[in-house]
Amino acid sequence: MKSAARNKSIETAVIGMLSAIAFVLEVQSISLPFLPTFLKLDLSDLPPLIGALTIGPVQGVLVCLVKNLFHLLCTTTGGVGEFCNFLLGAVFVGITGSLYKRIGGRKAAITGGVIAAIIVSLLSVVLNYYLVYPVYIEVMGIPEDAILAMYQVLDPDIRNLQEALLKVNMPFTFLKEIFSVLLVCFLYKRMILRLRRIILNKT
Numbered sequence: 566m567k568s569a570a571r572n573k574s575i576e577t578a579v580i581g582m583l584s585a586i587a588f589v590l591e592v593q594s595i596s597l598p599f600l601p602t603f604l605k606l607d608l609s610d611l612p613p614l615i616g617a618l619t620i621g622p623v624q625g626v627l628v629c630l631v632k633n634l635f636h637l638l639c640t641t642t643g644g645v646g647e648f649c650n651f652l653l654g655a656v657f658v659g660i661t662g663s664l665y666k667r668i669g670g671r672k673a674a675i676t677g678g679v680i681a682a683i684i685v686s687l688l689s690v691v692l693n694y695y696l697v698y699p700v701y702i703e704v705m706g707i708p709e710d711a712i713l714a715m716y717q718v719l720d721p722d723i724r725n726l727q728e729a730l731l732k733v734n735m736p737f738t739f740l741k742e743i744f745s746v747l748l749v750c751f752l753y754k755r756m757i758l759r760l761r762r763i764i765l766n767k768t
Contacts, residue, residue, distance in 0.1 A: 575764050576620055584631035587612040591636055591650075601715035604737055610654050611745045617662025618674055618749065619760040625658035645700045649692045656688060657681045657742055671753045678746030686739035690730045698726055 587609045594607035609632060617625025632654075633647040640647055657678075664677030701707045709726065716729040723729045749757065 572764060576624065579620065579760070579764060580616060580624055580628055580631070583612040583616045583628045584635070587628060587632040588635040591632060592639070599719060600733070600737065601712075601719070603715075604734065606741060608745060608748070610657055610742060611748055613654055613658045614661060614678070614745055614749055615752070615757060615760070617658040618665050618757050620764055622659045622662030622666060625662045626655045629654035629658060642697075643700065643704070645697055649689075649697055652692065653685050653689055653738070657685045657745075660684065661746075671750065674753065674757075675746060675750055678749065679743070682739050682742035682746065685742055686735045689738040690735050693730055693734055694726060 590612070591607050591609035594605035594609070596602050596605050610629075613625045613628040613632065615625075616628040629651050633651040636647050636650075637644060658681075660681035661674065661677035664680070665674045667673075698709075698712065701712065702709050713723065713726065713729065716723045716733055720732060723732060
């Protein structure tokens with residue numbers, strides 16, 4: 566009984582720590598000079614992914630949620646950016662964590678991460694086209710031409726938002742998530758297995 570309570574306390578502490586790290590990583594995101602300013606590179610999906618692999622997929626999704634609740638305090642998108650970020654992150658860590666929980670091993674974590682990255686990159690197109698950009702244009706009053714102009718700096722042949730999302734956002738999202746998967750591969754024995762032993766007493 567005491568052991569179960571201790572494990573639960575450790576789990577809660579790890580979720581809180583990972584959520585805080587994820588928030589800091591998101592705030593410290595960087596803009597790449599060759600991409601539109603609203604596409605920023607960050608590693609904020611890495612802590613939730615670590616949570617999903619060390620504790621479980623539900624806990625990984627919880628880290629995504631807490632991270633975005635924190636980020637609402639400094640939002641510039643009226644919450645729509647945080648909502649989409651949560652959905653994409655939850656799908657990414659949920660799929661990866663679920664496959665890892667079912668099969669186990671580094672190969673399952675990598676395979677799940679790659680599959681999840683593909684799904685999330687496709688989902689990002691849908692969410693941006695039907696939710697994010699309509700809010701930017703209709704609610705926040707940002708002209709569609711101004712958004713397209715930022716993409717056309719990268720590729721002058723882009724003619725509409727659909728093309729911009731397919732040519733830029735989708736591969737950018739995929740590569741960003743794959744980078745997290747590569748880091749997990751590197752950290753697997755160094756961190757993830759050790760955390761699992763501490764929290765779950767599993768090998």
